[in-house]
Amino acid sequence: MAYVSAENVSLVFPLYSRAQVQGMSSDAPHDDRLILANDGRVLGVKALENISFEAKSGDRLALIGKNGSGKTTLLQVLSGIIPPDEGCVNIRGRSTNLININLGMQVEASGHRNITLRGLAAGQSRDEIERRRQDIAEFSELGEFLDMPIETYSAGMRMRLNFAIATAFDPEILILDEWLSAGDAAFKAKATARMAEFVGKAGVLILASHSRKLLVENCNKAIWLEEGAIRATGDVGELFDAYDAETSRDSR
Amino acid sequence: MDAHPNATVASEPTKVYSAQTKGGIASAVEDLWEGLKRGSIWRAFAWDEIQHRYRRSTLGLAWIVISYVIFVLAITLFFSGFSSMQSGGFVAYVAVGYAVFGFLIGNVTDGCVVFSGASTWIKSSSLPYSIYIYKSIARSFFPFIIQIATALVIMAFFGWRPHWSGLLAVPALAVFLLNAIWIQLFFGLIAARWRDVAHLVGALTRVLFFTTPILWVFEERTGIVRQVASINPLTHFLRIFRAPVLGDVVPLESWYHVASWTVGGWVVAIFLASIMRRRLPLWV
Numbered sequence: 001m002a003y004v005s006a007e008n009v010s011l012v013f014p015l016y017s018r019a020q021v022q023g024m025s026s027d028a029p030h031d032d033r034l035i036l037a038n039d040g041r042v043l044g045v046k047a048l049e050n051i052s053f054e055a056k057s058g059d060r061l062a063l064i065g066k067n068g069s070g071k072t073t074l075l076q077v078l079s080g081i082i083p084p085d086e087g088c089v090n091i092r093g094r095s096t097n098l099i100n101i102n103l104g105m106q107v108e109a110s111g112h113r114n115i116t117l118r119g120l121a122a123g124q125s126r127d128e129i130e131r132r133r134q135d136i137a138e139f140s141e142l143g144e145f146l147d148m149p150i151e152t153y154s155a156g157m158r159m160r161l162n163f164a165i166a167t168a169f170d171p172e173i174l175i176l177d178e179w180l181s182a183g184d185a186a187f188k189a190k191a192t193a194r195m196a197e198f199v200g201k202a203g204v205l206i207l208a209s210h211s212r213k214l215l216v217e218n219c220n221k222a223i224w225l226e227e228g229a230i231r232a233t234g235d236v237g238e239l240f241d242a243y244d245a246e247t248s249r250d251s252r
Numbered sequence: 253m254d255a256h257p258n259a260t261v262a263s264e265p266t267k268v269y270s271a272q273t274k275g276g277i278a279s280a281v282e283d284l285w286e287g288l289k290r291g292s293i294w295r296a297f298a299w300d301e302i303q304h305r306y307r308r309s310t311l312g313l314a315w316i317v318i319s320y321v322i323f324v325l326a327i328t329l330f331f332s333g334f335s336s337m338q339s340g341g342f343v344a345y346v347a348v349g350y351a352v353f354g355f356l357i358g359n360v361t362d363g364c365v366v367f368s369g370a371s372t373w374i375k376s377s378s379l380p381y382s383i384y385i386y387k388s389i390a391r392s393f394f395p396f397i398i399q400i401a402t403a404l405v406i407m408a409f410f411g412w413r414p415h416w417s418g419l420l421a422v423p424a425l426a427v428f429l430l431n432a433i434w435i436q437l438f439f440g441l442i443a444a445r446w447r448d449v450a451h452l453v454g455a456l457t458r459v460l461f462f463t464t465p466i467l468w469v470f471e472e473r474t475g476i477v478r479q480v481a482s483i484n485p486l487t488h489f490l491r492i493f494r495a496p497v498l499g500d501v502v503p504l505e506s507w508y509h510v511a512s513w514t515v516g517g518w519v520v521a522i523f524l525a526s527i528m529r530r531r532l533p534l535w536v
Contacts, residue, residue, distance in 0.1 A: 003266070014534060080269045080378035082533045088270035100376035106297075108304050117300065120293045121379060 002093035002172040002204045004055045009077060009087035011048040033227055047073045048084070049229040055204045055221075060195075062215040062236045063208035064243050065225035071208040074225065075099050075175050078206065093172030093204070096122065098162060100177075111146035111153075111161055118165045132168045139190070140164040159183055167194055174198060178209040192217050212240050271530070280525035284433070287382030294383050298390035316395045317402050324350060324406065327467065335469045340410030341498075347403035348494045349466040352428075355396040356489055357457050359432040362388045363439030364450040371536035381532060385436045389429065404497075412498075420496035427492065431514055434521035441521075441528045444535040460486060485513045 012035065030036060035044045048070050055061050063071045076082045078089055079097040105114055115136055119129035137146055140160045142153075150158060160183065167174065174195070183191065195218050199205050209215050215222070215236055222236040224243050232239060273279065287294070306312045324347045332342050363385075367374060370384040404414075443449040464486040470478065481487045488509035495502045 014531070076375070076533070077269065079376075080267065081375060083269050083271055083274045083530055085271055088268055091267045091269070092265075097376065100372055106300055106304070108307065109300055113300070117296055120296050121377065123290075126292070 001057045002202060003057070003090070004078060004092075004095075004173055004204050004206065005090045006051050006053055006074075006078065007087050007090075009048055009051040009074075009084040009089060010046075011073060011077060011082065011084050011086075012044040013047045013073075014044045015042050047228050048077065049227075051087070051228075051230055053223060053230070053233065055206065057202035057204065058199060059221060060199050060205040060219040061207070062219035062222040062240070063206065063225060064215070064222055064240055065208075065231075066247065069225040070228040071225055072099060072177055073228075075177055075206065075208060079175050091173065094170070095173035095175060096166045096169070096171035097175035098166045098177060099175070105150050105158060105162070107151040108149050110149055111140075111142055114150055114161065115146075115165055118162075119169070122165075122169055124169055128169070136161075136164045136168045139168070139194070141187075156183055156187070160187060163191055167198060170201075171198070171203065173204045174206070176205070176207045178211075188214065212244065215240060274530040275526065277522060277526040280522055280529055283380045283525070283529065284382045284385075284437075287380035287386055290380070290383060291386075293379070294387035295390060298387045298394070301387075301391050302394055313398075316398050320351070320399045320402055321406070324403070331467050334467055335472060337469065340407075340412065343410050344403070344407040344412055344498055345469065345494070346467065347406055348400070348497050349464075349490055351396060351399040351403055352490050352493050353461065353464060353466050353486065354399070355392060355428065356431075356435075356486060357460065358392045358396075359389065359435045360439055360453055361450075361457060362392060363436035364443035364453050366436050366440040367444045367532060368440075368536050374533050374536050381529065382433075382437070385433060385440065388436055389432045393429070393432075415499050417499060418497050420502070421493050424493040424496070427510060427514065428489070431489070431517060434514075434517040437525055438517065438521040441524050441532070444532060445528065460484070464490065466490070485509060489513075 033046045034042050035046065037043050051074060053061075063074065065071050073082070075097065076099060077084050078091070079095065079099065080089070080091070081097075081099075106117060109117070112133070115133055116126070116129055119132070120126075124132075137143075140146075140157075140163075142157060142161060145153065145157065146161075150161075153161070163183075192214075195205055195207075205218065207215065207218055219236045221233070222239040223233050224231040224239055232242070302313075306315055309315060311318065324343065327350070328343045328346050331346075335342050335345070337345060366384050366388045367381065373379065373384070374381065404412075439449065439453065443453070463480055464484055465473075465481055468477075470481055470487060470491075473481070488506040491506040492502050492510055494500075495506075
């Protein structure tokens, strides 16, 4: 059974005095995500604060939040890329993340070569990669482009290939950042179908996005992140509407 | 991107990510071991990068041999007056010394970018960090071996003949690889944290080329040059490989130096990794 949980996860991004806020000191009012030294140097940014949640087999979790609310950082922590400063993450099951669209893409090598390299990096044997190659090629619809270097691909083509590879090796936990919304309508429908199939096999899906349609079609639960902390949790449709109502009021 | 080759395993152990999981000596050693086991990954990536470097050139990988031969022959032509050695002996001396120096120093300069150059991977995949180290070593070891083979051909042309004592150079190669790991780990970490390190290293390597006995012969020198060279670890690393190939005896003193650097380097690098590794994705 696939399982993901976070217990009181907190993380500060250290800045090592790379930034200084003009005329600022630690006692003056400032954005409370910034951790300042007495002379106004920015020591770090609180990226995540006290995040706790649990997702079990079949859960499809949406991450909602403004830019800079900590969605990608949380995905990186859940994927074991950045260890949290406090708290811990528990993962059971093979997890695959698609946080960076260009991950593992050797841009000067061909699409086929990239399937091999990415497959190896995911811990698959060469035999297993060959067995899945046809499926990846079909799903990505790249055809003869797979023999061309990745640097000749458009962003959408790279995304299709990356998604096809990431989902080819039966992940149990799939962690996706919002770039999936870069695909065209036909591909999104296909990706949605594949994700539904995967979640049906008792997987866990965690998807960050700004697209209501994408989230509602793929997820059931949702977490609303604000300034690195959980603002609310609940049903994906209701939570997105509440979030949307507030952000559109702010922008008016 | 975690590796679980067997897709049918039903109950997998729970993985825990916390402040402790990437800190400490045990996890630093585990990272090096886990990375070493995934040879198929770093070999494939190293080979890909080697090919990429020469992909669009007509002569391709032959450039490794050509540029090496040009350098060795030009240097020997211009600098053979530096030594009282017979011309054939000096060619062999320079050819082997230059290749070894290139490999060892290459691990320092490659080490400075081993993690920062892999930043996309480090920020989006949970593979062991040591994979990037092994990839980097494999990528520079390949041209090094080709250069050594070329050197032997050049030397044979000048009258050098292989001898059983030359086999003593094989353990030296193993020692080089063992040292390459800590060198890249050490420089990779500190150069990721402090960006000035790469510039400093770049400046020092040019100096090292002249203070290391490559174009001049250690045994023929006296005074300050000899003193500087005898505390320069590269002098001793060079010797443990070059002397057996040329049919000379390696002074025991050089093995002492090499052994101390190997042990000391590993201890320092593992210690650094145990305290710095956790922060790496935030630095690169």
